[in-house]
Amino acid sequence: MADGVSLPGSPFATNVYDPTRVTVDVPSYGRVGQEVTCTVMTTYAGEGDVEAEVSSGDGTTPCDVYQQGEDKFLVTFTPKSMSPHDVVVKFNGSLVPGNPFRCVVTFVDVSKVTVSGDGIEDTRPLPVGKPTSFFVNTDDAGVAMLQVDVTGPGFDDVEAAVSPQDDFHIVEYTPVDVGEHRIRITYDGKEIEGSPFKTMTYDVSKINVLLGGDKKAKLNEKMSFLVDTSHAGGGKLECIIRDPPTETQMMDRGLGRYLVSFLPVTPQPHGVTLSFNRVVVPGSPFKIQVVDARRATASGDGLQLAPINNEAVFVVDTARAGGASSKDIEARVTSPSRTSVPCKVRDSGVGDFTCHFTPTEIGPHIIVVTVLRESIDGSPFTCQTFDLSKVKVGPIQDTTVGQEMSFWVQTAAVGKGAPTVEITCAGRTFPCHVKTPPGGTKHTCHFQPKVAGSHDAMVRFNGFEVAGSPFAFEVRPGQSYHTTIEVQSPTIYPQDDTVLPSRPKSLQMRPDHPALSRRQSEPVSPTQYEPNSPTRQEPNSPRRPQPLSPRRSEAIAALYAARSPPAHTPTSPGAFTIPEPDYWRDQDIQPREKIAAYGQGLKRAVEGKISEFVVDTTGHPRSSLEIQVFGPSTMITCTVDRRGDKHYASYTPRQVGAYKIHAKYGGQEIEGSPFQVTVVNPKKVELLGDWRALMGNTNRLSLTVDEQFTFPFNVQDAGPGGELDAVVQGPSREIRAKTVLKNNGRQYVTFVPKEEGEHFIQIRWLDFELPCSPIYGDARGHRSDPSKVVVSGSGIREAFVNEVAEFVLDGSDAGPGEPMCVLRGREEEVEVTLMPFPQKRDKYRALYCAEKQGSYRLHVTWDEEEVRGSPFKINVQKTIDVSRVRFSGITGAVLGSTIRATIDPRDAGAGGLLQARCLGPNGKADVQLTEKEDGIYLMKIRAKEAGKHELDIKYNGEKITGSPFVVDIAPVPTSPGGPDAKKVTAFGPGLKNGILGSWRGNFLVHTAGAGPGKLQIKVDGPKPGSFKLESRPLPDKDRAVAVNFTPKMVGKYVIAIKWSEENINESPFEVIVFGSSDEAKSYEKSRQRRRSSRSSFDKSR
Structure with missing residues (x-):
């Protein structure tokens, strides 16, 4: 107005704006050839227009400005070169503070992304449960977002940690399952070349080593065990035995199963080390005991004599056999009635085992002791049993000194053996002589007491005390005689003693004692009895007889006498001996112990195996022992190991035949030398005929009750003088086996089963068990019950072409029989293989494989009669294609x-x-x-x-x-009423790089104009719990959400913003939080260098 008058055009409109309140959001990164969108918000700056210019080192880049709503503007441009682009924004012609805004434009080439490392190579499997890693090299590919997804064989996600470095990324993950893992890698949203990558994993802990519970092997016999890697994944299985070094063999049985074999040649534990993909299998090295049954020994009374109804015990020593457990040792005791006597084996814990059995029958019991089913040295043993309760002792009467007494011991129905009697009195032992009439069972016992007092008669049978023993009786003094001894000197008198009439006796006298000159003595009669004396001499001269020379290696008793006593007159104080006439004196003469040689090696030996014996020189002066072993054609080396007075000799015969062993000690041949030894080879005993046909399909003999079965053998090359011996143990008793010898080098072993059930046949050649022994057989009656055979399994219903099908045939309740299976189709007949179950009688696994599709009929017979349900209808389908x-x-x-x-x-x-x-x-x-x-x-x-x-x-x-x-x-189609994620914008410092501690992590999300939808914000940080995220809608703003993002550690954060499940523009955002400004500057300089190097490279091209 002028002078109160309005000027033309008045009132004038004035636009008030503030460019400092304009916010500009320019993406930190852009891609060559891809549109870049910048957001300009003028909400608090007033009304106006937005202008923008984009420039780079290559010049000006065209850009467009679009207005969205009243206060939002979008600036878009498409970079043509890989260099920083500066965006200058003006509001109503005024520069907005912060100009120019920089956008780093890079060129992303996904084909330049490469990978390397163990975690992504498909040439070598990876172990389950161990972290692995690989590298993603993005140096020449430009800056973009890397995404790595790892999935396991069950389609489960496997967590993968991505650690960015300057020019590459480290990806680490841990496989958790066996099988194929797939690694999918995307860069800038695109899969790199080769993705998805495939790696295989394995788990060595899922390898099963089927060694058996005992882990035992026999010396010089192949040991085999199964290794199952079917559940462990793919890889290479290796086996090595270093202690002791032993060659191993491995056979692939298919389906991830391997049969490992080795031949132990030393009796010591073998350490078997298994590795899978060069990783040691858990439990390795597996210790396998190697046992040599020949070195095991048995000892104890229970192997020789035992009373019935009492526990008999013997000991099996395996200390030198390589070690064994109670499960490895078997002791079978067979009574005279051929019944089996239970025998328990207990581990004493010191390398030997005690065997306990209680016989109930009188007579010889056969004891077979085996270690790992191989007989030990000396087996079988024979133990004679008897009944102590049937030993009767006649009345024992009191008697007097010098008077012979007798009583009887009755052993009728007791068993084989002899009684012994021992008389004791006041700690002294006196002999009692037992006389047995030929063939009689009533034994007479004679005893003439020498002293008076209480006596005990200890009666034993085969060394065992009989009931009531010891028997007590009294011995009274005998009849008294009086004799007078005159002593001329008053200072000499006789001591108390007993005078024997008509026999010399010693009297002790002291001449210095004042006593009476008379002494009364009471004589008794002596008794002499010499069972071992070859002669009895009664010389009639005062001289004693000459020394006796025994004819046998045992003690003898000599008897000598003098009829005229020598004259003697005491002249000084002291003790004197005065012999009396007709005195008989007993004298024991003991010869020197002979050198003993004993052991199996002095009787029999096996070709190619070490044989041993012992020479015992106890009681003889130390001297040299010379042993020579002569074979049929040459002399054999013999090794001697001296341990004190015992010499342990061993030799190894190299051919069968008759051998001689000369043993000299101190240059003299010992008794028994030369020893005659028979060397045989049980392996050369040949079973004639078709062995497989003899054993049948079940690998067990098919026997029939009351029908003779014959084993024909050729023993011509097995050694001289041998005869086959067989022990056949039936279900409840032992069966007598006969051996028939022929002059053509053949022998026949025959026996007749007497009851149905399993039979155990053990065949020996000169006490050495044959390699084929023991043999198991099943005896059946003349009729079985096929209706009790049970057939089960999926293989009797369906099968697939060219795949093995299986079913089970169980005839254990049907009685022994011969199974047979026939599978017939319209065009073919399929072979069915029967495999007996180990340790299970009459039970089989049946396997077959049909090659053509169709309907089949399975006929199952037991002893030529069809079982219940046969024939079975089987539908063979094609293999899955x-x-x-x-x-x-x-x-x-x-x-x-x-x-x-x-x-x-x-x-x-x-x-x-x-x-x-x-x-x-x-x-x-x-x-x-x-x-x-x-x-x-x-x-x-x-x-x-x-x-x-x-x-x-x-x-x-x-x-x-x-x-x-x-x-x-495809995304949800944009419609006037539908959600539109492209219209949602997000900006603020929280979407840009910053420094931890001073960084502002807030940003705004505007959804105006985007239609109905749901806003989702997801942040992935370096580690779980590494940030805090909060959001709230702004009440005074049109559909705006304020987000506060607070990181807790340095690293890279990926912020994904979605509207109705679809990413908004530029989402996901990558934000790097540095620990210091120096780190941020170093990062920017590194980026600049990469950009410069790429720019130089592009210009050179």
């Missing part, structure tokens, strides 16, 4: 809708498992499979995000043709 699974495919998939497709596996073969998995750009989609009545499967997929998805379909564990399929999930 995954290539014939049909997939309908997917088209027109849209986010937010259920995607449907069908899978038809009917032509591929029934019985397979159908699996499906769908992987999207950032995660898995939900997949549901439903089988319809016609066998076709309906598949439903519910995607969680738009973009390319990978659909993997497997049938029976194999991918169907074309799998994995690529399914492109």
